[in-house]
Amino acid sequence: MSPTDSAQPPVPEATASPGEPEATTTPEIVPPGLDYVASIESTDPVTIDPSYDLWINGAPTEPATNRYFPTINPATEEPLSRVAEAGPKDVDRAVASARKAYEGAWGRMPATERAKYLYRIARMLQERSREFAVLETLDGGKPIRESRDIDLPLAAAHFFYYAGWADKLDYAFPGLDTSPVGVVGQVIPWNFPMLMIAWKVAPALATGNTVVLKPAETTPLSALAFARLTAEAGLPPGALNIVTGDGTTGAEVVGHPDVDKVAFTGSTAVGKMIQRNLAGTGKRLTLELGGKAPHIIFDDAPLDQAIEGIINGIFFNQGHVCCAGSRLLVQESVFDSLMDKLRLRLTHLRVGDPLDKNTDVGAINSRAQLDRITNLVDIGVAEGADIYQPPCALPERGFWFAPTLFTGVSQSHRIAQEEIFGPVLSIMTFRTPAEAVEKANNTPYGLSAGVWTSKGARILWMADRLAAGVIWANTYNKFDPASPFGGYQESGFGREGGRHGLLPYLEGH
Numbered sequence: 001m002s003p004t005d006s007a008q009p010p011v012p013e014a015t016a017s018p019g020e021p022e023a024t025t026t027p028e029i030v031p032p033g034l035d036y037v038a039s040i041e042s043t044d045p046v047t048i049d050p051s052y053d054l055w056i057n058g059a060p061t062e063p064a065t066n067r068y069f070p071t072i073n074p075a076t077e078e079p080l081s082r083v084a085e086a087g088p089k090d091v092d093r094a095v096a097s098a099r100k101a102y103e104g105a106w107g108r109m110p111a112t113e114r115a116k117y118l119y120r121i122a123r124m125l126q127e128r129s130r131e132f133a134v135l136e137t138l139d140g141g142k143p144i145r146e147s148r149d150i151d152l153p154l155a156a157a158h159f160f161y162y163a164g165w166a167d168k169l170d171y172a173f174p175g176l177d178t179s180p181v182g183v184v185g186q187v188i189p190w191n192f193p194m195l196m197i198a199w200k201v202a203p204a205l206a207t208g209n210t211v212v213l214k215p216a217e218t219t220p221l222s223a224l225a226f227a228r229l230t231a232e233a234g235l236p237p238g239a240l241n242i243v244t245g246d247g248t249t250g251a252e253v254v255g256h257p258d259v260d261k262v263a264f265t266g267s268t269a270v271g272k273m274i275q276r277n278l279a280g281t282g283k284r285l286t287l288e289l290g291g292k293a294p295h296i297i298f299d300d301a302p303l304d305q306a307i308e309g310i311i312n313g314i315f316f317n318q319g320h321v322c323c324a325g326s327r328l329l330v331q332e333s334v335f336d337s338l339m340d341k342l343r344l345r346l347t348h349l350r351v352g353d354p355l356d357k358n359t360d361v362g363a364i365n366s367r368a369q370l371d372r373i374t375n376l377v378d379i380g381v382a383e384g385a386d387i388y389q390p391p392c393a394l395p396e397r398g399f400w401f402a403p404t405l406f407t408g409v410s411q412s413h414r415i416a417q418e419e420i421f422g423p424v425l426s427i428m429t430f431r432t433p434a435e436a437v438e439k440a441n442n443t444p445y446g447l448s449a450g451v452w453t454s455k456g457a458r459i460l461w462m463a464d465r466l467a468a469g470v471i472w473a474n475t476y477n478k479f480d481p482a483s484p485f486g487g488y489q490e491s492g493f494g495r496e497g498g499r500h501g502l503l504p505y506l507e508g509h
Helices: 088-103 111-127 129-140 144-165 193-206 221-232 247-255 268-278 303-319 332-346 367-382 433-440 456-465
Strands: 054-056 059-061 068-073 078-084 183-187 210-214 240-242 261-265 284-288 294-297 327-331 386-388 404-407 424-430 448-452 470-473
Touching: 054 088, 054 221, 068 129, 078 221, 088 183, 088 210, 088 240, 088 247, 111 129, 111 144, 111 193, 111 221, 129 144, 129 193, 129 221, 144 193, 183 193, 183 247, 193 210, 193 221, 193 261, 210 247, 221 240, 247 261, 247 268, 261 268, 268 284, 294 303, 294 433, 303 332, 303 424, 303 448, 327 332, 327 433, 332 404, 332 424, 367 386, 367 424, 424 433, 433 456, 448 456, 456 470
Parallel strands: 183 210, 183 261, 210 240, 261 284, 294 327, 294 448, 327 424, 404 424, 448 470
Antiparallel strands: 054 059, 054 240, 068 078, 386 404
C-alpha cells in the first residue's frame, strides 16, 4: 500500500498567452478501472515442506536434539515451516562429513573439475531464480522486486565468477601457496540469505575447501533449498553441509576444534565475541560486520539523481543492509531544497505486501528487529532530533516500520552513532569538504560511504580521506562479483568478492 495514494502533484491550470482568449480548464477525469491494483507474484513455483532436517553428507539428516523451531513469514506472522535445531553432536557430524570430503572426493578433485560444479550451480540458480526469489521474500520479508532483480542475479553471478577462477589460482596469485585451507565454518545473517551464501560458499568451494554453513534462524529456507540444488548438481556429499539453529548452533560451528577457518557476517558485537574466542587457536578468521555509512551530498550534485541514491541507500531492503547510507551529510547551501525533494519522494514510496511487484519497502525481518528499530527511533525523539514520517497506513499484521527521516541530528546522538539496521535516516549538514570528512569519519565503523558531486577531483580527494572499505561515487549500493567488499575498524577485516575474496581460503594467505 502506498503511504499516500492521494499525494499527487496538482494538475497545472491552463493559461492564455497575451492577446489570446482565456483558456478554460476542465477537471481531470480519471477513467474507471485505473485505481491501483496490486500485482502479486505467484507462489506456485515454491514448495515449502512442513518440516526440514539438517543437511549433512549430501542428504537430509534428523537432528540429534530432536528439536525443531518455526520459521515465519514476517509480513503476515504466519508459520511457513519447522526447521531442525542442530546441537553439538550434529555439528560434529557435519564437520566430520566436511573433513571426509576435503580429504577425499572434493579435496582431491582437479580444479578444472571443481569449476564445472560451480558453473552448474550458477546455471541452475539462474534457471530456478523465480522459485528462490519468492522463497527469499516469503521467509525474509524483502520486496519481490529486490529478490528477483538483485539478490538472485548477483548470487548466480558470484558462482559464475568464482567458477572461472577455480583453475587459475596460480595465475591469480603467482608465488603464493594456493592449496586450500581445509574445513570452513561459515555463519551468515538474515538480510541477504542467498547472496551471503554465494559470497561465502562460492570462493570456498572454488579453492577446494569444504563448508559447514549456519544460516540465520529467521531465514533458513533458502539455504536448505540451495543444499538440495547442489545435490541435484551432483556436488560430492560433504562438500557443503547446512546446520540450522540459533546463535548457540553458530557458536558450536565457530568453536569446533576441527574447523580450520571461520567466516562470519553479522553484528559487530558477535564479531568481537568470535574474535576473542578464537584468539590463540590458530584458526583463520574473516569478519564482515556492521556499518554506519556516511552519504555525502555536495552543493554541485545532481539533486534529483542524488535523491534516488539516498532512497536506495537507506530504504533498500528496509534498511537491513550493513553498508546502508544511514547518515546523510548535506552541504548547507542545498539542504533546504534537498529536504523538500526528499520528503516529497518519501510520500511516493509504496509500503506493504512484499510479494507485490510495486512494493518499495517490505516487512521488517522479525519482531526482535522491529523492537530494536522502534527503541532507537524513540531515543532519537527523546534526544531532541526532529522526526519526519510520511502518512503511511501499515498492515495490521506483520512487522512494519514507516520510512523515517531525522533532522536536527548532532554527532552525539545515538541514532547518528549506532547501527539501527532499519529504514531510518539521520541527516546532518556540513560547510566544507574537510568538515564533511571529519563528520563522516566520526564513527567506530568503516564499511562504506557515498559521495555525490560533479567534480571528479573532489571525489578522488574525498576517497583518499574517507575511512571506508567501499566508496561509491554518484551512485550507491552497486555490487559486482569482481569488486571486493569489506571494511575497517569495527566493520571487520578481510574482503569478499573479487580476487581478494579468494585469499582467505588459500593456505598461503
